Amino acid sequence: MAHELFQAHGLIRYSFGFDRAVRRAGQCDYQARRITLSKHFVVTSSIEQVQQVLLHEIAHALAGQQAGHGKIWKQKATEIGYRHEKLDGKEVAKNSAKYVGLCPGSHEHYRMRKPTRALSCxxxxxxxxANHLISWQES
Ligand SMILES: [Zn+2]
Ligand SMILES: [Zn+2]
Known part of the structure; x- marks a missing residue:
């Protein structure tokens, strides 16, 4: 799908791969001309979400590093079908976390592995x- 989208939007000489990030969904490496998606994100998300993140990163590649998330990038992204829905690192962590912890104050915490020692919020x-210990549950 990545290569199809690269082609469809005229992105050339870019490669695609996976990375092991937990806190973000995708990344565009301008120097290496490479777009990567988090494996954790891909296996826990719908095809549509994955496609949206790909479009987000493709727009970065097309708009260039200087554009950041500014006007030029936004325009490019909209043009190729990115819907600008919020998908922040927290959401990614939530989707891919194996363990969800809750403190007495109801803050949620996410971990890939069960913490081996007591953690407080x-x-x-x-x-x-000790009054704010997090209790963990497998999600
Ligand atoms: Zn971005
Ligand atoms: Zn808390």
Missing amino acids: KLCSPRFS
């Missing part, structure tokens, strides 16, 4: 606090 208390 940093949002409730910046220092370790």
